[in-house]
Amino acid sequence: MILKADQIGWSVRGTSIVRDVSLTVAEGEMVGLIGPNGSGKSSLLRLLSGVLRPATGQVWLEGRPLAHMRRREIAQAMAVVEQQAETTDRITVRDAVELGRTPWLSALRPWSDVDNAIVTEALAMVKMSDFATRDWATLSGGERQRVHIARALAQRPRVLLLDEPTNHLDIHHQISILQLIAGLSLTTVIALHDLNQAMGCDRLGVMHRGHLVALGPPAEVLRASLLHDVFGVRASFLTDPADGARIIRFHSLS
Ligand SMILES: Nc1ncnc2c1ncn2[C@@H]1O[C@H](COP(=O)(O)OP(=O)(O)OP(=O)(O)O)[C@@H](O)[C@H]1O
Numbered sequence: 001m002i003l004k005a006d007q008i009g010w011s012v013r014g015t016s017i018v019r020d021v022s023l024t025v026a027e028g029e030m031v032g033l034i035g036p037n038g039s040g041k042s043s044l045l046r047l048l049s050g051v052l053r054p055a056t057g058q059v060w061l062e063g064r065p066l067a068h069m070r071r072r073e074i075a076q077a078m079a080v081v082e083q084q085a086e087t088t089d090r091i092t093v094r095d096a097v098e099l100g101r102t103p104w105l106s107a108l109r110p111w112s113d114v115d116n117a118i119v120t121e122a123l124a125m126v127k128m129s130d131f132a133t134r135d136w137a138t139l140s141g142g143e144r145q146r147v148h149i150a151r152a153l154a155q156r157p158r159v160l161l162l163d164e165p166t167n168h169l170d171i172h173h174q175i176s177i178l179q180l181i182a183g184l185s186l187t188t189v190i191a192l193h194d195l196n197q198a199m200g201c202d203r204l205g206v207m208h209r210g211h212l213v214a215l216g217p218p219a220e221v222l223r224a225s226l227l228h229d230v231f232g233v234r235a236s237f238l239t240d241p242a243d244g245a246r247i248i249r250f251h252s253l254s
Helices: 040-050 071-077 091-105 114-125 142-153 170-182 225-233
Strands: 002-014 015-025 030-034 056-061 078-081 159-162 189-193 201-210 211-216 233-239 245-253
Touching: 002 040, 015 040, 015 056, 015 211, 030 040, 040 078, 040 142, 040 159, 040 189, 071 078, 071 091, 091 114, 091 142, 114 142, 142 159, 142 170, 201 225, 211 225, 225 233, 225 245
Parallel strands: 030 189, 030 201, 078 159, 159 189
Antiparallel strands: 002 015, 002 056, 201 211, 233 245
């Protein structure tokens, strides 16, 4: 077990947002979080990352309670790509990715060629090397998203938490970013809206009104009855003749 949520809950002004969620993520596993808008996916990710503190229950990172760990220790182990992370600072793309090295730097461990190489590699991994000297503010939404992912990769984490990382990306970059993330062999929890893309995860957790209502392999979780009850859609299952992969088509209930 590398990341574990043990019966965690979180409320805002008396309204329960995440309720009694238990989840264990194994080393190298990619767990997808799916669920309708407002079901609690981002809040759960923020609880797992330590940005929010659970009101009940506890999060464990590599066997230690997250609440007892220092920010820097957490950041050396775990990187987060949040939705709509913005900065108003005038920085270049490379500066933005260099921020990923912050948890590793200290007076005794100043910036070095190793950090430069890691940043260069992270930019290349998301295919943003050509943008390194560009002003971050001039990037498109999809380009910014790739820079955020590069910043997280430059952190060299063992655990990666991503909130809808394919948001804003065109289909080519959606596929290449998901392939990149899957190929990293990191322990990953990723919130996704595209349920066909979510099928590429090792396991899927389904959030519904703050509860984790299902958790298991995609083919077991993504059943017509669950898609009806949680998402309010009718689903039909097709098979891609090219490779036998399962594809879901969605229809309104009316
Ligand atoms: N700080 C807050 N104050 C008040 N309500 C909040 C706060 N944070 C989250 N919520 C509410 O909690 C619910 C869950 O939000 P959350 O962002 O976790 O959902 P989500 O599943 O990620 O949604 P989406 O798919 O739309 O991104 C929503 O109804 C949201 O309005």
